[in-house]
Amino acid sequence: MSTIDRTNLTRVSAAGLAAAIAAGDVTALEVTNEHLARIDEVDPAIHAFLHIDYDGARAQAAAVDAKLAAGQTLGPLAGVPVALKDVFTQVGIPTTAGSRVLEGWRPPYDSGVVDRLRAADCVILGKTNMDEFAMGSSTEHSGYGPTRNPWDLERIPGGSGGGSAAAVAAFEAPLGVGTDTGGSIRQPGAVTGTVGVKPTYGGVSRYGLIALASSLDQAGPVARTVMDAALLHAALGGHDARDSTSIAAPVPDVVAAARRGDVRGMKIGLVRQLMGEGYQAGVSQRFDEAVDILRELGADVVEVSCPNFEYALAAYYLILPSEASSNLARFDGMRFGLRVGDDGDANVEQVMSATRAAGFGDEVKRRIMLGTYALSSGYYDAYYGQAQKVRTLIANDFAAAFEQVDVLLSPTAPTTAFKFGEKLEDPVAMYLNDIATIPVNLAGNCAMSVPIGLAPEDGLPVGLQIMAPSMADDRLYNVGAAVENALVDKWGHHLIEEAPAL
């Protein structure tokens, strides 16, 4: 595999880098240093990273090289650099969840995801930017300033995982690990021309994942190719006894599926409620073209109706704030993180209230209060209780649909990347970015966003969302690979290669 361009290591896929490292064509340390240099070069403009672990990354890379030199055979991602959304705990490394309330906090324990990355001999380059506590669709709500979309520095990279998507799209890392609660991996993937996957709920450990909404959060891969995402998904997935919601079953063979990319005879459903009106013209156009490609490749395409999806956004914006209001209560200035107002005179309530007022941004405060309201005595049944019922109905809609078809499709997001500030005035306008991605989080099944082209009107990336039943994550990779292969054939390159030079 000495066909990689050693002068341009940052343009090589994760699979390519791993093979070159394993073959001895290049060392893990060289690969890491190239990526650190790239970060130094472009991140001042992009601001994807909140913390870059130069020493730690080089030490991890050197350790991989030592193992290889000693004749050990390592896994399929050994030596590959990864950018980690700053929502995962990593010992001794600042972990902020994009919030000032955790500024400077260095966790004393590693998350399950970090354990898996170490076991795979990946190199963790640093922590990437995100909307505060993963609440947002643009990374504008980060407590540390926004991240910029590599396709257009005046535009958002999506959210909440804008940092990891931008890092991968800007070739600062071949892989990222994000979290997806309502689309926070997929939507950034769509607007940055990268691949993002939300695995089946319970497929990847949530231990050490700073919780937003416990029944919705899921960690997943961010990459530039479907195969890279599959390799990372396989490395991350699996049971973790420390996470009670973790599934005790093997990860479906996503790598084999990514290799296959064969949709002949597959039944594909287009969700009526997730297309048409409310979707930017260029987005709909590319979506239709992608669907045509799948028809040409031999899939049967039908339209399906999931009527309760109309209520998904409403249910989500009740369930999420409710769980979040409880999950974020622990940030009270008593045991870790920021403490404000402890002058020896103020009492504990005053210090807690001052700390949380100073440490949390607007969106976080809004959602905490919304959740507090929805769970309040007298309001529970009408809001939270009712939302949980709607959730069942949405899951039922998926179940019914998957009896007819193998996968469902929709555009990932209703628009391409919007400009900074465009949706900050109206919280609900921002929430609408998640309209297509939310149903999957509610039902707990899996979905992927894969790049399918640039919208003609603005030249910005568009993503296709592929949805599959719980535990059928391999279907995502099969269909994703089929689409990707067809488009690479057509264009001669992956879409990301068209991103402007930085």
Add this chain to the structure above:
Amino acid sequence: MTTTGTDLTYDDAIAAYDPLLGFEVHVELSTNSKMFCGCPTEFGAAPNTQVCPTCVGLPGSLPVVNQVAVESTIKIGLALNCEIASWCRFARKNYFYPDMPKDYQISQYDEPLCSNGYLDVDVVDDDGNHQVVRVEIERVHMEEDTGKLLHTGGDTGRIHGADYSLVDYNRAGVPLIEIVTKTVPGTGALAPEVGRAYVIALREVVKSLGVSDVRMEQGSLRCDANISLMPKGSPEWGTRTETKNVNSFRSVERALRSEIIRQANVLATGGTVVQETRHFQETTGDTTSGRIKSDAEDYRYFPEPDLIPIAPDADWIEELRAGLPEAPGLRIARLQQDWALSDFDMASVINAGALDLVIATIAQGADHAAARKWWLGELTRIANSDGVALEDLAINPAQVARVAELVETGSLNDKLARKVIEGVLAGEGEPDAVVESRGLAVVSDDGPLLAAIDEAVAANPDIVERITGGKPQAAGVIVGAVMKATRGQADAGRVRALLFEKLGVSE
């Protein structure tokens, strides 16, 4: 005693009002590890050394249920005749307090693991009349304990006037089982006794299962007593208060008695009882006002998303049911029959918290009357005056059995036996060693007795004249002198016999 004007007595109060009781008892399980993580639960460790990300509530941490805690809860539920849920969830109880690592407690809300049970409690009044009160159990559910606060800077280490507090999370996450009764009506004048008897009976049940030490003084059994008064003849339920800091069986009784009097006095003067939490004060026997409950926190309960529902297998439940030990009530009935005791006498044993100690002493060879006599008599007196529980005294059943044996064989009399017990409690060693070192054996050799008698006779010629002159009862003085001379180690009966023999007088 606090007075509010009319000074109704307890009897006055009971004549005018019907008490309605309720109890919330927390049992700390004796599992190896905590409820939701693998940290140890041992008492007395250095602060914050039995902690992990989960029980300190660090960001990203997650709970995992302790299976033995689930099993213990089911056992308690079965022993209390409850229905076991076929499917239930944990719930979050949300509120802010510095001893709460997550600022929510994982508990159970509308889906307790066990519900709708009962415990039949034997209550005996002062006249020996007994009645069985069926205390209905509303629910038995699982939750986690909080950390411990040390209030610093104030005078007495109490929360009032403290400058700041220090928190130790070793105890945070220890499994707690909450047992809540339904309202207990119709107890009338016996309400305080019913309360005490219920807590004792509940403790017996839980103890017999081996799932907790259930020691009130150590905090592994905590009781909150709820009470409201209903004016006789009125259908309206009164306002309920909850009393905490009730740390012994006796305190349960005293707290209820005190609250009945207090509430009656409030109502009699036309006042209203405030719904609040009150604190029992050991020294005065009164309750004082705590935080007003009307400012009730909205706990915003919702199902705990980080934990998976519990659906106990029916076969497993039956297996646990088959493995339950003999119900304490039945055991007590059997023992009472074996020992041929009256209800009153049996109740005395139980009320003193002495049942297991008595049984253990009998197992060591003592006769049951002697075992009861020592534990309920001298040892209870000492325990009360020292302010400790019977089982915390520095004497064990084997030692008590040995003392009883020594008395039975005549080596000791009662007075000497009490001295031996004193010695054992003082740490001087086993009963035989104490007898030896303190020289407490009953003098069984007539020689020294005769010598002492001669001395006393010589010193009391006028008494001797009265004895020989037809007043044998005067012998008591000589016997007393001999007892004094022998430091109580003579057998008084033997002294008297020898004296009469010497004087040639018949008794």
Add this chain to the structure above:
Amino acid sequence: MSSQTSISPQQVAHLAHLARMNLTDDELIRYAGQLDHILHAVARVGEVAADDVPAMSHPQPMVNVWRADVVTPGLSAEDVLAGAPAAEDERFRVPRILDGE
């Protein structure tokens, strides 16, 4: 119901208190407007006929996930106190809980 949902600054103040967050008067007014707007959007969950529908709290149909009652290694006091805003005598130091008397 959805058209009548309306949240006042006083209600927001109550919510902020329940959630232990100090808000200025301006913030109370601003958030009241925004929360009101959001509530109108989410209240439509009430339009769905769902009386006989069970609520879903967990997406995957699992039961009985638990662990054996064994002790496993935790954190040292040093580790757990390292991130504490204030510590004393191996304990977390927190401001006084009640106002002085």
